[in-house]
Amino acid sequence: MSPKPPPPADFYNADNFTCEPSLGWLLRQIKQSMVCQADKLLGKHDLTHAQWAPMLRLRFNGPMSSAALARELAMDGGAMTRLLDRLEAKNLVRRDRSVEDRRVVMVSLTDNGVNAMSAAPGVLSQVFNDHLSGFTDEEFRTLIALLQRLVANGHAIRDAELTSESATLVDKDG
Numbered sequence: 001m002s003p004k005p006p007p008p009a010d011f012y013n014a015d016n017f018t019c020e021p022s023l024g025w026l027l028r029q030i031k032q033s034m035v036c037q038a039d040k041l042l043g044k045h046d047l048t049h050a051q052w053a054p055m056l057r058l059r060f061n062g063p064m065s066s067a068a069l070a071r072e073l074a075m076d077g078g079a080m081t082r083l084l085d086r087l088e089a090k091n092l093v094r095r096d097r098s099v100e101d102r103r104v105v106m107v108s109l110t111d112n113g114v115n116a117m118s119a120a121p122g123v124l125s126q127v128f129n130d131h132l133s134g135f136t137d138e139e140f141r142t143l144i145a146l147l148q149r150l151v152a153n154g155h156a157i158r159d160a161e162l163t164s165e166s167a168t169l170v171d172k173d174g
Contacts, residue, residue: 004156004160005153005156005157005160006153023150034127034128034131035049037130037131038052038123038124038127041126041127042119042120042123045116045119045123046116047116047120051083051086051092052117052120053073054069054073054083054087054093054107055087055092055093055109055113055116055117055120056117056120056124057069057072057073058093058107058108058109058113059109059114059117059120062108063106063107063108064107065098065105065106066080066081066084066095066105066107067104067105069107084107087113091110091112091113092109092110092112092116093107093108093109093110093113094108094109094110095107096108
């Protein structure tokens with residue numbers, strides 16, 4: 001059973017809401033800045049964000065289904081298929097039908113893909129460290145803990161909604 005989400009905070013409301021100090025806007029600005037910088041550096045290795053993001057997931061998680069990869073990257077299935085077509089044409093990934101379920105397509109890095117991703121951890125470390133300039137060790141650890149808490153809250157909200165939807169379906173079918 002998933003943990004119950006905490007009660008909502010009341011930091012924002014319709015009367016005081018503006019874009020600039022909003023959590024979503026700030027997180028988007030940070031992501032855009034990091035992706036832009038990483039793209040500049042990984043572009044030297046002939047990789048774009050669209051390409052290195054799924055390859056990074058595969059590098060750290062190992063082979064996964066194309067559907068799971070699309071979910072992790074918040075992409076629709078068609079866009080993921082087109083991206084995988086390009087990566088496969090560059091001989092960076094391989095797609096194989098699952099032996100357990102032929103409907104499932106498993107994606108993995110080729111040897112060329114592994115080699116292409118060898119620079120990614122160093123490049124991303126540099127990008128993150130550049131963005132964390134001036135942070136103390138304690139501030140960094142606090143930031144990570146707070147962001148992990150936001151992620152956990154988001155998962156709890158999603159899980160509660162899924163549980164609620166499942167209960168509603170059971171009630172309708174029952």
